Amino acid sequence: MSDSQDAFVLHISHRDDALPKALESNDVVIGWSRAGELHDSDLDWNEFREIVHQEYHSDQDNYRRAGASAGNLWRFIREMEEGDLVVVPDGSEFYVAEVTGDAGYEPERIEEDTAHRRSVKWLNDGESILRGIARSALQSRMKARQTCVEATDLIDEIQDALEAAQSDEQPSFDSDLRQKLVQDTLEEMRTGRQDSFGFEKLVKSVLQSLGGENVTIVPRSKDQGADITALFTVADTFSFTVAAQAKHYRETPEVPPKDVEQLRDGMDAEGATLGWLVTSGTFSEETEELKNEIEDETGYEIQLVDGEQLAALIVDGGLRAASLTEDE
Template sequence: MAQKAYILRMYPGGVDRLNDALEENQLMLGWSKAAGLIDQSLEWTEFREIVRRIYDPDAQNMRWAGNAAGHLWRFIREMGEGDLVVVPYGSEFYVAKVTGDAEHRKDKVEEDMAFRRPVEWLNDKKPIPRKHAKAALLSRMKAQGSCTGATDLVEQVEECLRIAKEGGKPSFEEDLRKKLTEKTLEEMRTGRMEDYGFERLVANVLRTSGASQPAIVSRSNDEGVDIYATFLVAGVFQQVVGVQVKHYKPDPPIGGKVVQQLINGIESGQEPVTLGMVITSGTFDDEAEEEAEKYRINNGIPIELVDGELLAKLIVENGLENLNLDTFHADL
């Protein structure tokens, strides 16, 4: 069976449990009162219903329960022995290899640390700087939710482990990419680029990332979405992305107000948006992440937050020669 990979945010009960996890060679997840989930005979609907009954009994729909159950299902059912798990931690991340089945520890229910998986922590239990990750892996580590699939990024995780094993010394190509990324970020923040130019840059980055005909919204029609872009998923399904663009410096960071502006644009109904993005040359604070997470849970539409560092990585990795800043103009 092919090796899989996952991103795990390990804050069961809202508490940082990383030191416990490293010491005990375990991965941990919350929702500990739902002990019945460990039953391998449960079908998805039964699994989800346990989560709803225990944690969201008065809900008018299954959206929250389905979202929570999805993270638990990946942790309990999908992970397998030999799979890689990336655990983000501030500006670094840890990598573990799963060594056994999921279990539920009754003695850890009160601490909300009951769901466990035994692992071998790789890289001698030492963290890896996020700067070694390519754009796709860095973006996935920013994904909202507790447990996210990342099987398509196994090679990128292994590359980070290799760099760490070699003492953090990247290859010539990787070192060059890092320097180009730093210079690109600097130019976006301090170079000769005004707001309209930054919008065109973002539209081009979306195009080189696979979007068909990204369209910049004219300022007169801007209700919170600056760019609409369509991606074809699996060659069949269309995903309409609504993007809010902010040409900011890193300080002060973007807060929840900007995320709410995007939400207003999504809910205006101008386009059938299935994914929201806030893309900036600056940074985000915790409030922005909380606002995005709340909207995803309550409305089922994820909002990705792309900061300047990630945007610069995307530009460099997609190829500067593929960008044409004069191609896109206001056309809506």
């Protein structure tokens, strides 16, 4: 068990009543069951991905789909640890579990595609929680198309949802108002008086509200893929640069994969290993797959921030008003 607690969002297939069975057996499960060799701890990432490629994507002439599938499995098998939290969406509800054991493999479950398993303790007495209780950032993460995604940055939101579910109180006026503010903010970003320049200034303000220093909009003439750069300092000792790309779309709500490639180029140019691709819209499955592939190839960390997540950051974190009106 690690010193720090991590969290994940895991989508469990409804095939053969996989979720009800998982709840009954105190397990979480993931698919790709034919790839049983993945539990060999000596495998490096390339070997791990190759097994998934050969089992499920051998008809592909590249590793994009294999990389996305392997990324889900890697997080489930290699990154989850005892004590971590797992959020399992189920329609308009979700469940939360605490991991209690190592990843295991049960070949007899290959046919039902639940051979990869981990034992868990279902929290909230195993009862589901209404999605409406969760904060928007957690609700947005639960919409991710990937099977298993990181959610460590949302541990506080997960704990808040558990506490709210265990109390006798219904969602308060404050929480209802907050949800409405998030949706109104999202709608205004998408349909209001906003252009690409204004959207860049909005993202700049969000980075400042999160503690960014020297937050700068890169002049269009010098733009090599990063629209905004920001410096973050941890414990007054360690500093790192974030390169952000802001994409404001009206008629194209899904960000195309080429924008991830542009961000990667911008990160190269700015010497940043952490990137933000921020949009008023959403991300296509192909964009998410390419993001995973670039992370695997470069070691970069790229965060995809969709419109709902951005709206929640604005409502929860607030903005520095002066930065919205200052001249660039």
